Structures are given as structure tokens and as C-alpha cells.
Amino acid sequence: MIMQSFQPPRRILMGPGPSDVxxxxxxxxxxxxxxxxxxxxxxxxxxxxxxxxxxxxxxxxxxxxxxxxxxxxxxxxxxxxxxxxxxxxxxxxxxxxxxxxxxxxxxxxxxxxxxxxxxxxxxxxxxxxxxxxxxxxxxxxxxxxxxxxxxxxxxxxxxxxxxxxxxxxxxxxxxxxxxxxxxxxxxxxxxxxxxxxxxxxxxxxxxxxxxxxxxxxxxxxxxxxxxxxxxxxxxxxxxxxxxxxxxxxxxxxxxxxxxxxxxxxxxxxxxxEEGQQAAIVRHAKMHQALAAGLEAAGLKLLVDEAHRLPQLNAVVVPDGVDEAGVRNHVLKNWDLELGAGLGPLKGKVWRIGLMGASATPWHVRLCLTALCEALAAQGVKLDAAAVLAAADAKLAA
Amino acid sequence: MIMQSFQPPRRILMGPGPSDVxxxxxxxxxxxxxxxxxxxxxxxxxxxxxxxxxxxxxxxxxxxxxxxxxxxxxxxxxxxxxxxxxxxxxxxxxxxxxxxxxxxxxxxxxxxxxxxxxxxxxxxxxxxxxxxxxxxxxxxxxxxxxxxxxxxxxxxxxxxxxxxxxxxxxxxxxxxxxxxxxxxxxxxxxxxxxxxxxxxxxxxxxxxxxxxxxxxxxxxxxxxxxxxxxxxxxxxxxxxxxxxxxxxxxxxxxxxxxxxxxxxxxxxxxxxEEGQQAAIVRHAKMHQALAAGLEAAGLKLLVDEAHRLPQLNAVVVPDGVDEAGVRNHVLKNWDLELGAGLGPLKGKVWRIGLMGASATPWHVRLCLTALCEALAAQGVKLDAAAVLAAADAKLAA
The missing domain is CATH 3.40.640.10 (Type I PLP-dependent aspartate aminotransferase-like (Major domain))
Structure with missing residues (x-):
């Protein structure tokens, strides 16, 4: 067995952790x-x-x-x-x-x-x-x-x-x-x-x-x-x-x-350096943008708005959509990692993390773009431009 | 409190671990x-x-x-x-x-x-x-x-x-x-x-x-x-x-x-890449060189030769020598870390590691040089050149 140095592939980490370092x-x-x-x-x-x-x-x-x-x-x-x-x-x-x-x-x-x-x-x-x-x-x-x-x-x-x-x-x-x-x-x-x-x-x-x-x-x-x-x-x-x-x-x-x-x-x-309060505000804002985009795409979050974590977004998989297929699509085509559901939520949700260095407008926009493409590939009809516009409106606020 | 990035000092690690990475x-x-x-x-x-x-x-x-x-x-x-x-x-x-x-x-x-x-x-x-x-x-x-x-x-x-x-x-x-x-x-x-x-x-x-x-x-x-x-x-x-x-x-x-x-x-x-057997031979050889130098310096190892680990050398502190003083000297003057004794051996031995990337001729020669200087500073009479020569003879073997 010849072992060679490990060179990790590019990954954008938007699952439940680790986040981008x-x-x-x-x-x-x-x-x-x-x-x-x-x-x-x-x-x-x-x-x-x-x-x-x-x-x-x-x-x-x-x-x-x-x-x-x-x-x-x-x-x-x-x-x-x-x-x-x-x-x-x-x-x-x-x-x-x-x-x-x-x-x-x-x-x-x-x-x-x-x-x-x-x-x-x-x-x-x-x-x-x-x-x-x-x-x-x-x-x-x-x-x-x-x-x-x-x-x-x-x-x-x-x-x-x-x-x-x-x-x-x-x-x-x-x-x-x-x-x-x-x-x-x-x-x-x-x-x-x-x-x-x-x-x-x-x-x-x-x-x-x-x-x-x-x-x-x-x-x-x-x-x-x-x-x-x-x-x-x-x-x-x-x-x-x-x-x-x-x-x-x-x-x-x-x-x-x-x-x-x-x-x-x-x-x-x-x-x-950023400030703890500034980081908290940033996480909240990125969540608002992501949530607006998800809503525009016709997707629902699992948790009621009053109790939602901005940094961990459990998105309900729509009927007829192949949960793992979407994650595989965004991994293959966008080097983007999203999380699967655990236990009783297995196959029923995606978990999208907006944590630390992964809580930026770039991540929100990339994730929505990749998700729209993956859903469209499964025959879901949606307007990707409108999805991004909904997120952008929150990001500009 | 302003925190700044931590920049570690130069250290040569020849204690009981960690070794040089x-x-x-x-x-x-x-x-x-x-x-x-x-x-x-x-x-x-x-x-x-x-x-x-x-x-x-x-x-x-x-x-x-x-x-x-x-x-x-x-x-x-x-x-x-x-x-x-x-x-x-x-x-x-x-x-x-x-x-x-x-x-x-x-x-x-x-x-x-x-x-x-x-x-x-x-x-x-x-x-x-x-x-x-x-x-x-x-x-x-x-x-x-x-x-x-x-x-x-x-x-x-x-x-x-x-x-x-x-x-x-x-x-x-x-x-x-x-x-x-x-x-x-x-x-x-x-x-x-x-x-x-x-x-x-x-x-x-x-x-x-x-x-x-x-x-x-x-x-x-x-x-x-x-x-x-x-x-x-x-x-x-x-x-x-x-x-x-x-x-x-x-x-x-x-x-x-x-x-x-x-x-x-x-x-x-x-x-x-080096080969496991080659690494074992290297550790043994570095130990032989260190031990020869220590002997030439009049120092004794704690463990009988038949049971000695090449990679961990417990050296008996001579009577009248300040154990911590020697470690402090080599740390201050040579950025060299040696180990102290634990438990009943506290104050009685130094522990010199020759482990992995710290098991090289350079480490053996630096350690003996620093140790001779520290002992001389405490009034121990020794011939540093002869100590290095004893080690070099083993390294050349």
C-alpha cells in the first residue's frame, strides 16, 4: 500500500457543523x-x-x-x-x-x-x-x-x-x-x-x-x-x-x-475583532435572507419562527422530492455540503447551517442557487431569480 | 482586553512529548x-x-x-x-x-x-x-x-x-x-x-x-x-x-x-516513506550517541541498559546540581525543552526525549552542547568537546 498525502477537495460547509474555517x-x-x-x-x-x-x-x-x-x-x-x-x-x-x-x-x-x-x-x-x-x-x-x-x-x-x-x-x-x-x-x-x-x-x-x-x-x-x-x-x-x-x-x-x-x-x-454582538446580528441577518429565499422557493422551515435558530435551518423536504438526491446534487455540482435529518427527521428535512465563517451573503446566495438547481432537476417548478431577489432584499436591508 | 494572534516561540522539543512536528x-x-x-x-x-x-x-x-x-x-x-x-x-x-x-x-x-x-x-x-x-x-x-x-x-x-x-x-x-x-x-x-x-x-x-x-x-x-x-x-x-x-x-x-x-x-x-524498521534503527542509533555523550559527561541513566528505551532517557541529576536550573538554562539559552521527573523522580532526573522528528544527529549534538554549558554554569567540570566527540563516534558508526 502506497499512502499519499491527503489533499482535501474544495467544500463549502453549510451543514450542521463543521462550518467553514x-x-x-x-x-x-x-x-x-x-x-x-x-x-x-x-x-x-x-x-x-x-x-x-x-x-x-x-x-x-x-x-x-x-x-x-x-x-x-x-x-x-x-x-x-x-x-x-x-x-x-x-x-x-x-x-x-x-x-x-x-x-x-x-x-x-x-x-x-x-x-x-x-x-x-x-x-x-x-x-x-x-x-x-x-x-x-x-x-x-x-x-x-x-x-x-x-x-x-x-x-x-x-x-x-x-x-x-x-x-x-x-x-x-x-x-x-x-x-x-x-x-x-x-x-x-x-x-x-x-x-x-x-x-x-x-x-x-x-x-x-x-x-x-x-x-x-x-x-x-x-x-x-x-x-x-x-x-x-x-x-x-x-x-x-x-x-x-x-x-x-x-x-x-x-x-x-x-x-x-x-x-x-x-x-x-x-x-x-468583529465583536460578539456584531456576529450575532450577522447570523440573524443571514438567516432572514436565507429564510426569505426559501419561502420564495416554496419551502418551509420545520421550527416555528419564534423558536428558530438563525444558524441551523431545518427545511422540510417537499412531497415527491428525493432528499438525498438534492444533497448529492449540490455536493457534486457546487461542492456544497448540506446536512441530512437525524432520527425521526431522517429523509424529512435538510439542515442548512449558517455558522461563523459560513454565515455570509456569498454563502446564502450560493446555497439558494444550488438548491434551486437541484430542485429544478427533480422537476420542481420555481423561479430562481425571484428566490435570489427575495434574499437580496433582506441582505440590502 | 485586546487579544492578539499567538505566535509560538522557537522550541526544540526533547522532553517526554510532544516531540518536534x-x-x-x-x-x-x-x-x-x-x-x-x-x-x-x-x-x-x-x-x-x-x-x-x-x-x-x-x-x-x-x-x-x-x-x-x-x-x-x-x-x-x-x-x-x-x-x-x-x-x-x-x-x-x-x-x-x-x-x-x-x-x-x-x-x-x-x-x-x-x-x-x-x-x-x-x-x-x-x-x-x-x-x-x-x-x-x-x-x-x-x-x-x-x-x-x-x-x-x-x-x-x-x-x-x-x-x-x-x-x-x-x-x-x-x-x-x-x-x-x-x-x-x-x-x-x-x-x-x-x-x-x-x-x-x-x-x-x-x-x-x-x-x-x-x-x-x-x-x-x-x-x-x-x-x-x-x-x-x-x-x-x-x-x-x-x-x-x-x-x-x-x-x-x-x-x-x-x-x-x-x-x-x-x-x-x-x-x-522512511520505513518503520529504518525509523526504529534511527531511534536506537541516536540513543547510542546520546548515551555515549552523557557518559563522557559523567552522567548516568536511571534505567539498566537492558531495559532502556532509546526514545526516553531518564538522566540522574548529579549531587549538588540544581535540576530545574539546568532545564531553565537550556530553555533560555538554547530554546531547548527537556523534561522534569514526575512523582518520586521529581528533582532527581531529567527526561530527554529522542522521539520521531526529534531523533536526529542535530538534536543529539544540540542537547549535549546545551547540557554541558548548563552544567558548567553550575560549576561542574567537563570537557564539552570530548562529550561531542563521544557522540559523534557513535553517529559515524
Missing amino acids: SPRVLAAMARPTIGHLDPEFQSLMEEIKGALQRLFNAPDHACVPLPAPGTAGMEAAIMNLLEPGDRAVIAVNGAFGGRMADMAGRAGATVVTVDHDWGQPVDVKRVEAALAEAPTKVLAFVHAETSTGARSDAGPLCALARKYGALSVVDTVTSLGGIAVDVAGWDADVVYSGTQKCLSAPPGLSPIALSKRAQEAIRNRKEKVRNWLLDFNLLMSYWGGPDGSGGGGRTYHHTAPINALYGLHESLVVLF | SPRVLAAMARPTIGHLDPEFQSLMEEIKGALQRLFNAPDHACVPLPAPGTAGMEAAIMNLLEPGDRAVIAVNGAFGGRMADMAGRAGATVVTVDHDWGQPVDVKRVEAALAEAPTKVLAFVHAETSTGARSDAGPLCALARKYGALSVVDTVTSLGGIAVDVAGWDADVVYSGTQKCLSAPPGLSPIALSKRAQEAIRNRKEKVRNWLLDFNLLMSYWGGPDGSGGGGRTYHHTAPINALYGLHESLVVLF
Whole structure:
């Protein structure tokens, strides 16, 4: 077997993540590797911690990037907070709520799910009813369901956790950087995300924020965490002491993925140059343009307007249209990646991401052009010029 | 706070890892990110699986790179194989054996450690005595102890596991690519490594090989694995079916760290171009040269010659020499990173890595030059020219 260097093809990433990575972030990934215990690397770690506090709006939380993809943030939150016998209430309104419930069972918890139809936001009243039934250690939910494009209302849900003495766990994998994530305002306990969505860095890291309440609960566990790599009692010492303040010195734990952290750092430099609020406004505007174009093409979004994520658009596949055929067409003819549906939405929706560097007018216009062509190839009658004009009107606004 | 792009300083990496990463691997990391479900990326995954089988010499094992640093390989091996009540015998002759024992406890196993002085190889007879005491599910040991530089004899230890009906777990984080790793020859069950040692890719991935026996044991577990991200029953479906053959299709699990996998792939292209055997010979030769120079400088290695790892040299700090002072000197004056001792060896040894792209004559000569200067600065009398000449004689051989 002769192996040759891998040269990736051109791709325009408008699926559920990864999103397009900017050349600046790619260039940062290629800078020379230095040691993870190097004083200069430790300065970088401190800067990343501060930047994540700013990104999450979590000045009093310990914030670090975990050395594995977004799922590691979920696993860390669940495994560190829950012990055998603890009760966990988990809102399930898509694939990722279901994953949380699976993990909570592995932690030994008694798991109560509050199940919703996919595409719906989490119902605050039904969650309250579940919390009122019995003392609960953790309330977990997904802020931005990547599998459906639904946004849930994180503030009231975190407030419920406080009211019933539970710790809140919030999945912001797809929301962070694309819509407002306000950890301090929500008074949330453990909030995690990923790098490959609205931060537009490659996948492989999971930024996470821990409240002082969560830190205390983890310190006071009866049993060891069922995970060594993600055990915050060990991991935080590597990142500078029990509360991540740097006051406790540093202890070797794992070896940080150094070049991936260069990439995350640069993606934060890029984001703060634009401004977090400006980035949020940009995501909203691109969504308005895409949605206008989709409407002009006669397509419908799965989620009600009030709960739609701008960065993840689940588009209902019209009757008679071959879902995979459309994705294959745009991949083949436009190097454009769109997402398929998961679970009960398989074959029923396309997922169009407008995340980070993929949330630009160019992406919106390319996507609508490619989609119109693919639909026309399947015999759907539509006016591609009118579709683009509808989007352009929003882009010009 | 104004954040600026991070520009790493020049560093020559001769600690216990990461090692110097070649420009080719860094360039590969910077190629455009494509989707993890893209057909082209799936071809890359297949190629990496095959290359890992070749690297481990494990044609009948399922081989994949886990999406987190080397410790994830250890955690995956332990957490997938062990269930509550299982007995595990773990040889501890350094920091990493101890870590395995900690993890096995978290898996709910009954843990029996066979403890050694740090710097000693694992004692096959004492391990056999522990296995003979009671039925055992897992025998785990470290092939190449990064904390001490000791190589243990993997073949006889794996044979003992077979004899007593246990599954073997072998840590080859520091050995793979630097000395022979022969998974088929050893008839080993679960063998894992890291990317930042002798493969000279950045840290962040953990290649792992699973025997058919191990796969069957994992399929037949009574309880779910206490780890979702590293649960092979889920993870292997992402990598192409239960046995990783690709026959079962692919199921979304996590999002692979795409650019890190570009880097691993390129590091394997580089290694196979050189030839695995040639790389092993190179590591041995660089070690001979370094050891000759150290001897000429009056320095001693911690580990007996018969069990020394060429790629990890633990050098005893002479009486009266300030251990950290020497490391600080070479870092400040030569941009050279050497490793400190861990645990009971803290302050007592330096760890000098000759791994992958850091195993060259240039590195050996630079290291000896810098070390002589640092020792002279502390009043140690030595003849630097004679030290280099001793190394050069071996390099010329």
C-alpha cells in the first residue's frame, strides 16, 4: 500500500457543523508545536481561559476548553455532577437531549426525561412539573438543538433549576457565537460548547464553564467521577488550580492538544475583532435572507419562527422530492455540503447551517442557487431569480 | 482586553512529548476542513484505519484513532473491558501504570496492583503470581514507561494474560514508532498510543487496536460502558461497523477532529516513506550517541541498559546540581525543552526525549552542547568537546 498525502477537495460547509474555517484559523493550526508545560503555552492557556469567560459571559465561572469534541463537554457535565442514586431531569427535544439522558444513566443516576416532539422548544411548564415531583440534582437541556434548529429559553429553565435546588446543565454547542449565550444572566451552572459551529475552528475541543456551585458539588462528591480524563478535580489542576484561577499552580494531567488550541485562540481573536454582538446580528441577518429565499422557493422551515435558530435551518423536504438526491446534487455540482435529518427527521428535512465563517451573503446566495438547481432537476417548478431577489432584499436591508 | 494572534516561540522539543512536528505534518493540519460525513473524509478514515493496522502490526485488529489525547486510549481500554466486580491485575512501574489502576477503580473493578520501583521493567514472575491468585478479566501494563524510560517485555506478559484467560491491555504511547510494537506477535488484546511521541504529530489523538476477543467481550458486557464518547459499541459504528470493517455502514456518533486526522495521516505517510524498521534503527542509533555523550559527561541513566528505551532517557541529576536550573538554562539559552521527573523522580532526573522528528544527529549534538554549558554554569567540570566527540563516534558508526 502506497499512502499519499491527503489533499482535501474544495467544500463549502453549510451543514450542521463543521462550518467553514477561516484561513487565519487554519494558519494558526500550522504554527510550530511547543510543549504543553512551556511557560509561553501556559500564558496562552491563561488567555484562552479569560477569552472563554468573555465569550460565555461567565466572569465568575471557571472556563476551560476540554481536549475532545463537543460531546466531551456533555459527558464532563453529566459525569462530574451526577453520582449513583442522584435524580436527573433531562429535557429531550432532539438527538442531543436523548444523548444526555443516555450518559446520565451511565453515571448511575435516576433519569427522568421530559420528552417533546422534535422541532419543539423545551416546555418550561412540563419541566417544572418534573422538578416538583422529587428532589433533583441536575436539570439538563439543550439551548440550541442541532438536530432540529429549535432554540429553547435558557433563562427561565436555569431559574427553575435554582428554584428547585438543582444544578443546571446547558448545551450551547450550536448556539455559542451565533446567538446570545449569557451564562451570568441565566445564572447557569455547567455550560459547554464546541469549536466547529459558530466559532468556525476545526472540531476537537469543547469549551466549558463551571459555576462555583458546580465546582463545590464536584469537590464534595462521595464517589470518584466515572471518567479520569474529564474529572474536573484532576483536570482543573492542569488548568491552574481548583477554580482555574491559576493560584494553585499547575499539575500534569493529560497532554493538551496544542495546535488545536492555537486554532481556538485564533478563532476567538477573529470573533472579538468583529465583536460578539456584531456576529450575532450577522447570523440573524443571514438567516432572514436565507429564510426569505426559501419561502420564495416554496419551502418551509420545520421550527416555528419564534423558536428558530438563525444558524441551523431545518427545511422540510417537499412531497415527491428525493432528499438525498438534492444533497448529492449540490455536493457534486457546487461542492456544497448540506446536512441530512437525524432520527425521526431522517429523509424529512435538510439542515442548512449558517455558522461563523459560513454565515455570509456569498454563502446564502450560493446555497439558494444550488438548491434551486437541484430542485429544478427533480422537476420542481420555481423561479430562481425571484428566490435570489427575495434574499437580496433582506441582505440590502 | 485586546487579544492578539499567538505566535509560538522557537522550541526544540526533547522532553517526554510532544516531540518536534515536521513542517509537512503542520502543513497538513492547515488544509481546509471538510465535513466528517463527506465521502472523501470517509475514504481518509479508511486509509487511516489500514495504516494503523500496519503501524501496530495488527492486521486482524480493529484500529481507529480516538478523538482525544493518549490518556483517552487508556481510558477507553479500561472502561470498555472492565465492569463492576471484574478483577484487574495492573503492573505499576511508573506514573502511567498508576493511572491505569485509578481508572480501573472508576470502572468498578477489583484492582490488584503489582508495584515496582520506578525505573524497573515489569517483573513477569510477580505478575504471574498475581494472575494465579484468582480469575482475572484484564492484565494491564505499560510497554514504555514515559515517566522512567523503562521498557517492559510485552510478549511474555501478553502470553501470561492468554494463559490465565485474561485480556491484555498494553500502553504503547511512547513506544509506537520508536521501538518495535508487534501486536500480532504479542497476541495482545487492546493496545493504544498517542500521536505526539514517536509519530511526531501534535497531541490530541489516540490510536487504538482491539482484538476480536476484546470486541466480543465488549459486545457481551452486562452493563453499559461508563463512558459514552469512548464506548466502542457506539464508536465503531462511526468508524464503519462493529469490527471497523466498513461492512456495517456508518452511524453519526461524535464529530471527528478533522484537521488533527489530516496531521496524523501525514505523519504516517512520512513514517512509511522512511520505513518503520529504518525509523526504529534511527531511534536506537541516536540513543547510542546520546548515551555515549552523557557518559563522557559523567552522567548516568536511571534505567539498566537492558531495559532502556532509546526514545526516553531518564538522566540522574548529579549531587549538588540544581535540576530545574539546568532545564531553565537550556530553555533560555538554547530554546531547548527537556523534561522534569514526575512523582518520586521529581528533582532527581531529567527526561530527554529522542522521539520521531526529534531523533536526529542535530538534536543529539544540540542537547549535549546545551547540557554541558548548563552544567558548567553550575560549576561542574567537563570537557564539552570530548562529550561531542563521544557522540559523534557513535553517529559515524
